[in-house]
Amino acid sequence: MLSVQQVRKTFNPGTPNEVRSLQAVDLTLEEGSFVIIIGTNGSGKSTLLNAVAGTFLVDSGAILLAGRDVTAWPEYRRAGMIGRVFQNPFSGTAPNLSIAENLALAARRGLGRGLTWALNKKLRTEMRETVRSLGMGLEDRLDNIIGSLSGGQRQALTLLMATWLKPKLLLLDEHTAALDPKSADQVIHLSSQIILRDHLTTLMVTHSMQQAVNLGDRLIMMHRGRILHDFQGAEKRRLRVNDLLGRFEEVRRADLLDESAAEMLRRMYV
Amino acid sequence: MSLLIGALTIGFILSLLALGVLISFRIFSFPDITAEGSITLGAAVTAAMLVKGVNPLVATAAAVLSGFLAGAATGVLHTRFKINGLLSGILVMTSLYSINLHVMGRSNIPLMSARTLVTYAEHLGRLLLGGADNVSVAGWEVGARDVSVLGFSFVAALLVGLVLFTFFRTDLGTAMRATGDNSQMVRALGVSDADMIVFGLAVSNGLVGLAGALLAQYQGFADVQMGIGMLVWGLASVIIGEALVGVRQLGYLLAGAVMGSVLFRLMVAIALRWGLDPNDLKLITAAFVFVALILPGLVDKMRTRSAAHA
Ligand SMILES: Nc1ncnc2c1ncn2[C@@H]1O[C@H](COP(=O)(O)OP(=O)(O)OP(=O)(O)O)[C@@H](O)[C@H]1O
Ligand SMILES: [Mg+2]
Numbered sequence: 043m044l045s046v047q048q049v050r051k052t053f054n055p056g057t058p059n060e061v062r063s064l065q066a067v068d069l070t071l072e073e074g075s076f077v078i079i080i081g082t083n084g085s086g087k088s089t090l091l092n093a094v095a096g097t098f099l100v101d102s103g104a105i106l107l108a109g110r111d112v113t114a115w116p117e118y119r120r121a122g123m124i125g126r127v128f129q130n131p132f133s134g135t136a137p138n139l140s141i142a143e144n145l146a147l148a149a150r151r152g153l154g155r156g157l158t159w160a161l162n163k164k165l166r167t168e169m170r171e172t173v174r175s176l177g178m179g180l181e182d183r184l185d186n187i188i189g190s191l192s193g194g195q196r197q198a199l200t201l202l203m204a205t206w207l208k209p210k211l212l213l214l215d216e217h218t219a220a221l222d223p224k225s226a227d228q229v230i231h232l233s234s235q236i237i238l239r240d241h242l243t244t245l246m247v248t249h250s251m252q253q254a255v256n257l258g259d260r261l262i263m264m265h266r267g268r269i270l271h272d273f274q275g276a277e278k279r280r281l282r283v284n285d286l287l288g289r290f291e292e293v294r295r296a297d298l299l300d301e302s303a304a305e306m307l308r309r310m311y312v
Numbered sequence: 313m314s315l316l317i318g319a320l321t322i323g324f325i326l327s328l329l330a331l332g333v334l335i336s337f338r339i340f341s342f343p344d345i346t347a348e349g350s351i352t353l354g355a356a357v358t359a360a361m362l363v364k365g366v367n368p369l370v371a372t373a374a375a376v377l378s379g380f381l382a383g384a385a386t387g388v389l390h391t392r393f394k395i396n397g398l399l400s401g402i403l404v405m406t407s408l409y410s411i412n413l414h415v416m417g418r419s420n421i422p423l424m425s426a427r428t429l430v431t432y433a434e435h436l437g438r439l440l441l442g443g444a445d446n447v448s449v450a451g452w453e454v455g456a457r458d459v460s461v462l463g464f465s466f467v468a469a470l471l472v473g474l475v476l477f478t479f480f481r482t483d484l485g486t487a488m489r490a491t492g493d494n495s496q497m498v499r500a501l502g503v504s505d506a507d508m509i510v511f512g513l514a515v516s517n518g519l520v521g522l523a524g525a526l527l528a529q530y531q532g533f534a535d536v537q538m539g540i541g542m543l544v545w546g547l548a549s550v551i552i553g554e555a556l557v558g559v560r561q562l563g564y565l566l567a568g569a570v571m572g573s574v575l576f577r578l579m580v581a582i583a584l585r586w587g588l589d590p591n592d593l594k595l596i597t598a599a600f601v602f603v604a605l606i607l608p609g610l611v612d613k614m615r616t617r618s619a620a621h622a
Contacts, residue, residue, distance in 0.1 A: 095500070121502035134500070136493035138560065143486050152502040155483040203501070 043243045044071040044094065044211055049103035051089055051267075063089040065267040066103070071211075074241040078254050080286065081264035082293065087247045088129075090264070091213045094245070096120040108210045122152025125204030125242075127197065127217040134200030137189030141180060141199065144188055145169050148203030172202060176232065194225025198232055205236050212237065214246040218253075230257070251283040265293050313449075317458045319581035323574030324465035325526045326545065328472055330553065330573040332519035333546030334565060335476075340492040340512055345401035345543050346386040349408030350379040350517040352539035354524025356412040359421040359534035368429045372525045379521020380514045382408060387510030405539075412536050419536045428529035433464035461530065468526060472519065473566050480562055488512050489562075520546075541594040548597050549573035551604040 051064040063086045071077060079087050093100050094107075096117035104113045112120050128134050135144050146160040166184070174181040176198050180191075188196060197217060204212060214233065218226035234257055237244050248254055254261055261278050263271040263286075271289060273281055329351060336344035354375035361371035382404055389400035413419065437460020446453045479485040491498045491508040498505050520542075528534040553572025557564040584590060 116504070118499045118502055118504045121500050124500075126500045128496075133494070133496050136490040136497055138493050139486070139490055144490075146483070147486060147490055147498075147501050147503075150483055150502075155487050155503065157479070157482045157484060160481055160483050160486040 043073040043075075043108060044069070044245075045104075045106040046070070046090070046094065047104045047106070049090075049093055049105065050101045051093055051098070052101055055101075063267050064093060064100070067267070067269060069262070069269065071243055071245070073243055075260055076237055076242075076244045076258040077246070077260045077262060078258040079245060079247045079262045079264060080249070080251075080254050081270075082290070085264040086267040087264055088215055089267075091215050091245060091247060094211070095124055095126060095213055123210040124213060125151070125207075125209030125211070126213045127200050127204050127215070129216040129219050131193035131196040131200070131220055134203065135188045135196050138187060140185045141173070141188055141191075142166065142169055142184040144199065145173075145184075145203060145206065148206045151203075151207050151209075153207075172206075173199075176202070192225070194221050194229060197221060197225070197229050201229065201232055201236065205240065205242065208240050208242070210243065212242045212244040212246075214244065216247050216249060219249065251286050254286060255281050255283055263289060313452045313454050314458055315581055315585065316578075317454060317462050319577045320574060321458075321462045321465045321530060322527070323577035324462070324469040324570070325530055326523055326577065327469045327549065327570040327573035328519050328523035328526070329542060329546045330549035330569040331472060331476060331566065332516040332523070333543065334550050334553075334569045335512055335516040335519070337547060337550060338492075338565065339489055340509060342390075342397050342492075342509070342513065343401070343543075344383070344386060344513055344516060345398065346382055346404045346408075346513070346517055347401075347520045347543045347546060348539040348541070349405035349412070350382040350520045350539075351524035351527070351542050352412050352534075352536060353382055353408050353415070354379050354521030355528035355534035355538060356415040356421075356524075356536070357521075358525040359423055359528050360415050360417070362423055362426040362428055362529070363421060365426075368427060368432060368529070372429060372522065372529075375521045375525035376518045377521075379524070380518035382521070383513035383515070383517025384510050386517070387506075387513040390513075391506035391509050409536070416534060416536065420533060422533045423529065424532055429526065430461055430464070430529045433460050436460065437463065465526065465530070469570050472522070473570055477563055477566055541597070544594070544598050544601055545576070546573075547601050548604070549576045551601065552576055555604075 046067055046069040049064050049067045050062075053059070053061045053063055067086075067090060079090070081087050092098060094105060096112070096115055096119070099114065104111060106112065107120065107123050126134070136147070139147075142161055146165060149165060169184060170181045173184065178195055178198065180195060180199070188199070191199070201217070217233070218229050221229060230253060233246070236242065244258075246258065259274070259278060261273045261281060262269055270293070329347065332347060333344075336342045336347070357378045358371045358375045361374060362368060386400045386404045389395045389403060390397050395403070434457045437456055441447055441456050441460070444456055447456050447459055448454070449459065480489055487498060487503045488508050488511070491503070491505045491512070495505040498508065524538070527538070549572040550569050551572065552575055553568030553570070554560075554565070556571050556575070557568035580593065584593075588596075
């Protein structure tokens with residue numbers, strides 16, 4: 043479904059702020075697979091998702107989505123195949139538009155937009171049904187401005203919007219990180235429910251080890267712009283939180299080792 | 313009394329400008345100074361065609377189209393060539409100055425003898441009012457022509473407002489409103505925010521061009537200088553309108569812009585009547601917009617400060 047081939051991305055190349063965020067990343071996702079991505083801060087998780095979504099074009103490599111080479115496609119064009127939920131609850135909705143209008147926009151993701159009414163009776167009925175399933179009481183507030191809702195409510199709606207039309211690929215980037223624990227649980231529950239129900243091919247970034255072991259059928263650990271570990275099938279199912287913490291510890295030690303080696307070299311030669 | 317009617321008429325005509333500014337400034341948060349060039353462009357195109365005997369409807373439509381193109385040009389400079397929004401507008405506005413002179417062939421075209429939409433409106437009014445030269449409105453004797461033209465400008469503002477209200481509730485219009493609100497989300501939902509900005513600025517300046525066309529036909533001339541200060545006038549109308557309606561909902565915003573424009577013209581007429589030097593008008597308008605722009609921030613600050621003290 044998704045194939046990322048030898049993708050590289052360097053920010054601010056040739057300057058002191060140069061960051062090699064993706065270093066020849068290879069990743070292939072089967073249709074219907076639910077992949078969790080973990081990794082330390084700055085390891086390139088968001089950059090990978092952004093590269094797939096087309097937020098920027100990559101320096102080299104190729105990205106194939108549903109058999110099509112989308113490497114040169116602008117973000118809005120890829121969006122026809124991709125549903126997205128961002129970390130920031132403010133990013134996924136238009137605050138001054140009503141709940142219904144936001145959903146109506148999502149109901150035409152990737153389709154043309156002309157001079158037909160954005161809202162009609164049929165769509166409204168559908169909205170009420172779907173929004174009711176959130177159990178947040180929002181079905182009676184469809185004409186309220188989204189800006190008046192809480193982060194958790196907005197994130198739940200963004201999730202509905204991203205999956206209103208079944209996407210070929212769903213991208214979730216720490217989409218519960220900004221929420222309080224209860225809302226985060228709610229949104230995570232909703233996410234896995236939708237993903238399993240619609241068999242959505244999913245890439246989900248998280249810092250929660252609990253989520254990482256409980257969810258998904260494959261787990262990828264990134265470090266310094268590379269994929270360091272890739273657990274699949276039985277191996278993924280056997281993973282426990284402690285195993286993951288152990289892997290992080292290994293990474294930390296290796297980094298320390300790198301640094302002390304660099305320090306030693308500096309002392310010897312500089 | 314005819315002073316009042318005149319102010320109302322200009323208020324309704326310039327409410328088309330206010331609606332255009334509402335789109336660029338409030339929907340896209342884009343301070344689009346192209347308006348100062350495109351209002352003149354609309355006037356110039358219409359006047360140049362009218363003196364050649366072109367049908368006023370065609371001449372007015374041409375003004376809308378030319379404003380549309382001017383706005384699209386600013387949008388393309390901004391989105392395709394990544395030029396700062398204000399600068400894109402300044403570039404187009406400056407080019408329009410030369411273009412307008414070319415269109416007109418000189419710096420001023422009088423429309424005294426030309427048939428215009430306003431003369432049509434006067435004819436229509438004469439038919440409706442039974443041919444009288446004067447009519448009495450609430451006890452006042454007013455010229456039938458003045459009333460007809462006022463009615464015409466009111467209908468024009470009403471129609472345009474309704475069309476916009478309808479448009480902004482379609483798929484395309486909703487996507488356009490969302491673009492100004494959250495462009496990241498709009499892209500993630502498969503809409504090119506760049507295209508929306510180009511189209512939105514085009515629509516905005518199309519309206520401004522229409523305002524210019526009607527203004528020229530109303531005042532009986534087009535002048536290459538007539539656009540100066542118009543953006544700030546439009547902003548003042550939008551801000552007054554928002555204060556009047558108080559709600560940030562689509563229908564209210566549109567109605568507010570029209571009402572704001574009319575109220576603003578009335579205030580200007582009264583101030584001039586009281587002896588305000590016309591030369592000071594732009595300075596005072598700019599000062600007014602300045603205060604209106606910083607006032608909400610100041611009030612917030614004072615509120616949080618007093619809340620912190622409490
Ligand atoms: N637009 C950008 N411009 C410059 N540098 C960037 C940009 N986006 C990301 N980076 C850099 O790329 C590196 C990887 O960032 P990225 O956001 O992908 O990390 P992450 O794994 O998502 O981290 P986190 O867990 O903190 O979200 C970081 O060093 C970051 O500073
Ligand atoms: Mg990140």
